[in-house]
Amino acid sequence: MRRRIIMSMLAGATLVASTLLGAAPAPAAPSHAPAADSAAPPAEFGTDWHDPLTAAPPVTTPDDAKSCDITVAEAQFRDFTPYKGTYTPPRGCGDRWSKVVLRLDGKVKGRQFDRLGYLHIGGVEVFRTSTPQPSPDGIEWSVEKDVTRYSDTFRQSQDVEMLIGNVVDDTYTGIIDVKVTLTFYEGRPAATTPDRVLTLQDGTLTTPRNSERIVAEVYATGSGGGCEEYWYLTVPETAPYSCKADDGPYREVQIKVDGQLAGIATPFPTVWTGGWSNPFLWYVIPGPRAFDIKPIEYDLTPFAGLLNDGRPHRIEVSVVGVPEGQSGWSTPVNVLVQQDAKSRQVTGKLTAHKAGDLANSSTYTPGSEHRLDTDAGHRLTVSGYVDTSHGRVTTTISRKLANKSVHRWTDGENSDALKATWTDDETITVDGRGPAKSTRMHRTYTMDGTTTLGAGDRLRTVMSLGDRAMILETRGGRRTAWSRLDDSYAGDATYTANVPRDQRRAVGTTSERYRMYGSAGCYDRSLVTVQGALTEDRDGC
Numbered sequence: 001m002r003r004r005i006i007m008s009m010l011a012g013a014t015l016v017a018s019t020l021l022g023a024a025p026a027p028a029a030p031s032h033a034p035a036a037d038s039a040a041p042p043a044e045f046g047t048d049w050h051d052p053l054t055a056a057p058p059v060t061t062p063d064d065a066k067s068c069d070i071t072v073a074e075a076q077f078r079d080f081t082p083y084k085g086t087y088t089p090p091r092g093c094g095d096r097w098s099k100v101v102l103r104l105d106g107k108v109k110g111r112q113f114d115r116l117g118y119l120h121i122g123g124v125e126v127f128r129t130s131t132p133q134p135s136p137d138g139i140e141w142s143v144e145k146d147v148t149r150y151s152d153t154f155r156q157s158q159d160v161e162m163l164i165g166n167v168v169d170d171t172y173t174g175i176i177d178v179k180v181t182l183t184f185y186e187g188r189p190a191a192t193t194p195d196r197v198l199t200l201q202d203g204t205l206t207t208p209r210n211s212e213r214i215v216a217e218v219y220a221t222g223s224g225g226g227c228e229e230y231w232y233l234t235v236p237e238t239a240p241y242s243c244k245a246d247d248g249p250y251r252e253v254q255i256k257v258d259g260q261l262a263g264i265a266t267p268f269p270t271v272w273t274g275g276w277s278n279p280f281l282w283y284v285i286p287g288p289r290a291f292d293i294k295p296i297e298y299d300l301t302p303f304a305g306l307l308n309d310g311r312p313h314r315i316e317v318s319v320v321g322v323p324e325g326q327s328g329w330s331t332p333v334n335v336l337v338q339q340d341a342k343s344r345q346v347t348g349k350l351t352a353h354k355a356g357d358l359a360n361s362s363t364y365t366p367g368s369e370h371r372l373d374t375d376a377g378h379r380l381t382v383s384g385y386v387d388t389s390h391g392r393v394t395t396t397i398s399r400k401l402a403n404k405s406v407h408r409w410t411d412g413e414n415s416d417a418l419k420a421t422w423t424d425d426e427t428i429t430v431d432g433r434g435p436a437k438s439t440r441m442h443r444t445y446t447m448d449g450t451t452t453l454g455a456g457d458r459l460r461t462v463m464s465l466g467d468r469a470m471i472l473e474t475r476g477g478r479r480t481a482w483s484r485l486d487d488s489y490a491g492d493a494t495y496t497a498n499v500p501r502d503q504r505r506a507v508g509t510t511s512e513r514y515r516m517y518g519s520a521g522c523y524d525r526s527l528v529t530v531q532g533a534l535t536e537d538r539d540g541c
Helices: 002-010 148-154 227-233 301-307
Strands: 067-077 083-087 097-108 116-121 124-130 139-146 158-164 176-186 196-199 211-218 252-257 260-265 296-299 313-320 333-339 347-355 359-365 369-388 391-410 415-431 437-453 458-475 478-496 507-518 521-530 533-539
Touching (some): 067 083, 067 158, 097 124, 116 148, 124 148, 148 196, 158 176, 211 301, 227 415, 252 301, 260 296, 260 347, 260 369, 301 347, 301 369, 301 391, 313 333
Antiparallel strands (some): 067 176, 097 139, 116 124, 116 158, 196 333, 211 296, 211 333, 252 260, 252 313, 347 369, 391 415, 415 437, 437 458, 458 478, 478 507, 507 521, 521 533
16 A cells, blocks of 8 residues: 555655745744634535645734835746746835745645745746645635845846646646735845845856855755655665665755865755645645745855855755665755955955764664664864955854654555654854854754554544754854744544545644744744634734
């Protein structure tokens, strides 16, 4: 049965092209939440259910700033032909903005798999998303994203390309209808807003010669209908399982500058809305990040002295653990640059580079219940300085990754379970004029799921997911800011497999609690659904 389960999973998300970055959202005042369904939940899923929603906070916007709206894309996706158009900057809101907010509004009905997509403006990927699966009667959903960091791209007319690859035929009837807008809020941009947004040209990067901070952002998305869509379940060749990878399930996203390792990161274990053989888990509440796919961020400032020489430098991104010759990962790159306005050229030097040995152990234990234990990790420290108009600034970045997982399954894979934890710890220290500033980030991702095929082909999936992060900022050893994110999902859904849709007799309970609190305030929202009906929508702050 496991092969049938896997094939059902693999038929889902299909990915198409390129990149972006998303920082953890700032705490926001809770918006007016939609009321939970007032009637008692149905006994089982029907032909309609609550529109998809998440517990994540809305993007905060200025209350009194003048705003302008621009429609960037409006299209119906029914195949793999991208929408192409032209973006023109807004009139009446200047060319400097305190906030720019992207909003996608979508609708679809009938039958359709989950699909992945991107939006490019001027070649820059400003948004990556996936879609919910529709009810026969139809659903609508929306996603908001703070895209202020791409202001440099938005200041001039640009080509637009958007794609949500989709198959529409007699069986899969859902046409994905979307509209994407940008809202610009006039005002002074934050000091941290990048001056330039760059893309790679034939795999190379040429930075402005006065760049004093350089950050690469990479959407590292495992998908495309193959086993890398479920990379965390892969096993070595010696183990009897449907999805194989020579070294097991450990994945690490690396970025190199001219062949030298410049950054390491843990990819987020996204579960798309058809994942784990059970779309009834995700019909209303998707897994964390499924609608707003956040890229990985790498601070390349220690390499600025090298990159600022006016010549192109090769930038390479690779995913450790993917079997040679196997596709399934997309890793496009944007580069965000802050410039020294008072210098024609910023010089510098890489002063330290220490990469630890990559540890990756996957131990297979045969038995009536097969078991794979994985213990892996890696460390990297880089340091370098730049000589700016305001003095020498040294940036040191230390990153430590770790992954532990236990994968259990039975012969025939009628029972399949994974319990896994990934950690990604990073410290960035900037030492220049005045006391040194340090930012410490501790990221933890968790997955605990079991899928079982029982009597009467009843397939049950029990799942919990966690996306957690702690950020602490200090200056001169004193705390200046802190935040804690805890986005937790839980679900339990059962249906009859291998029968027509109207005979599945599906039931399911799902919940999400999104908490963000710290020195800037508090946000806390909880959602609960039963058989597709929203039964709880509560603010906790």
